[in-house]
Amino acid sequence: MPDIFYPKTEQDVSDFIFDNYNKSNPIEIVGHASKKIGRLIQSSQTLSLSSMSGILEYFPEELYIKVLPGTSLSEIETTLKQKNQFFGFEPNDLGYLYDGKSNSGSIGGVVSCNLSGPGRFKNGALRDHVLGFKSVNGSGGKVKSGGTVVKNVTGYDLSKIISGAYGTLCAITEINLKVSPLPEFEETFLVNDIDYAQAIEIFRIALDSSLEISGACFFPAANASFLTLNDVKKDTSVLGLRIQGPKASVIERMQSLNKMFKDKATSMLDTYQTSIFWREIKNFEGYANSKEFVCKVSLPITNMVNFLKFFEKTNYKYFLDWGGNIAWCSLENQSDLDKMKIFCLKHGGHLTVLKANDNFRKSEEFLTNSDSNIKILSKKLKESFDPKGILNPNKMYAGI
């Protein structure tokens, strides 16, 4: 077992990394160590940021919150809720995937994965909500970027590059995130008995309207049991469109949807059910305890139909989210996974593995092998932060 170091301050992190930099020791950086995401790391040292926890500043009217990296996401979300606010990127709780129960982990870990929930296509991704941060790079240097304001073109926007970097560039020691007002009211419009091609067409019509849809998902009949609400049918396909905002406006827009799709089998979920429905989706609750690979397939919407058609005979489960921009899939067979990766590469998208067994994590790539020029640049970028490659080595790609 590697030694685990629990820093209290940014200076502790700096001293620890500097020391290991001098010794060329690889370090695994962890938050709450709750997620088996990314490739397996061989390291002699572990840096646990769980001991740096707490909310440093929260100004609801300024729409930002400043937190230490080890703060639990659930603590932050509870605090925001008290002021009727939330994170617009609707962070996923990956605890269901890995442990079969809620465990959303630390904010540092959340930022490092750049995953976003159902509203992503309207409200932006996690990376759009990171305003600034402090960190320690791979030679122990303290590096900060950004600030607490939303508009900022002062030097390179490093908040973007650390989001989704899986801790391979620096250890984040403080994060400023944008927060948004919670919608006053929400409802979900359901359509049943349609196939995936019809679903994509409904997405197109609904999202081409001015109705400001903020969630758009589709479950084929074979996967409808993913959703547990009694009012959601389990023996047929189901498509959900979420509408949020002032109550009168939500009701008005739901009526518009009714008119738009009057020839379809439709129903609706009230505010209470809506929050459960989208929570289950956001947290992949239906894939809890799955022994299979779980992955994210991201494609241009127009290629998603081709994807679903191409893999019609394949043994896998899926549901569509983000208005058809994305499919969250679960499958047993690695060779199918590889085929899907290749399909995505050829069709202007990518596949990211969210969950896999340790064998896979040891030897295979989690991300789609992107083109060689980007690989070269990724390596150079990594070196620019971490010249000896000691921070989470190989976690993102083999060799990076």
Place this chain on the structure above:
Amino acid sequence: MPLKLPEADTTIIQDKKNIVQDLFKITKNIIHSDEEIKPYETDGLSVYRQKPIAVVLPETTEQVSKILKYCHNKKIKVVPRGAGTGLSGGSIPLADCILMGMGKFNKILETDFDNRCVVAQPCVANLAITQAVQHRDFYYAPDPSSQLACSIGGNVAENSGGVHSLKYGTTTNNLMGVEMVLMDGTVLKLGGKHLDSEGYDFLGLVTGSEGLLGVVTEVTVRILKKPESVRAVLIGFDSIEDSGNCVADIIAKGIVPAGMEIMDKPLIIATDNYAKAGYPRDVEALLIVELDGTTSEVDTLIDKVLDIAKMNKASYNRASNSDEERMRFWKGRKAAFTACGVLAPDYICMDGSIPRNKLADVLSYISKLSKKYKLDVANCFHAGDGNLHPLIMFDSNDPVEMKKAEDFGADILKYCVKVGGVLSGEHGIGVEKRELMCEMFNDNDIQQQLNIKNAFDSENLLNPGKVFPILHRCAEGGRMHIHKGKDKFPNLPRF
């Protein structure tokens, strides 16, 4: 006005004839006579001027790649240029550089409604994207005031915003992909028509990098459906404080308007004189709030906003009842820069971003400075997102006044940083604010940014002398890794 730029390599300048000949083999579009080069000497920060060796106007990505590769091999500096409307001097040439004008990349390549995006060449004007999709009621959200002229590639380089950034974000939040060419000629495709590329977010890094990391040759942006209803309200206040408090209260009530703009008295008068917008002239501050959404939503929110205004002692209010009326409300605000241009021979537009609750504090500090420097200033403010645009008026023919205007601007920005803000909200650092970077960053922070620059452009040939201080070092920020007593990248001219 002399401007300190990295030392020019005279051997390169002397080699002009050969360089032009070599480049001519790649593209015939080369401008190198003094007369023809003149329009390229400066950009929107027109107080500074500098001629490059030559201007090349490539037409294809392949030509861009070949030119960059050639310059890389010969160690010739290159400055990319879009429409030249930048306000921080980002596309101002160096004496020993090739200016790469992207003007011939002016076509929209694809309007893809099914994937809700537009693929365009980088020198398509921002507004042209909306014009290409508006027949189906779509639009491109970021709307800088310069949108008629500025290029989408320039927008990527500066991460430009506009009056609607509060709700719809700036360029970075609306950009899906770019094709770009690195200084060594490598062509990269980042992102595309899907969401959230995996791996390092190079797309996010390149946005707002001011043309230092690569030359953008193609852009994919997302387009949005026009809202069903858009209305605006004009609200007048007897004090700037009240207007600032009103903005804070609107946000605190959970309302996210499409835009919120404040103008101070000098600007109200100037814009009203110029654009005849019909603004009330007896108020100290004028707030424009625009709301969009469904008709009932907008009507409800307008009432809420007017209530909040009343609680904040508004002395004037008027809600638009037609699109013509709404456009009239904006007419003055959109003419803010031109209106100031009429008041004085020159103006510089500052661009600090501050926490919203510091608005009144910063504005009163600016008016103190105005008295100190004896220069007039007018203020407009993207109040919703804390982005301040003081317009300092002066005469650039008077070197003393010019220096005073620069110092005045620097004092404002330093104060913005002091109250928790940043040096630039949307115009970028360029040459203008380069030396102020140390107000926000220490040596470590800057070194990390230089290391990244080095990863993209190891010889520091692409747009050098911009963004990072060249006259002095910033303060030491604790531990910096200096390898064997030397900087890691000695070839990067630092500070």
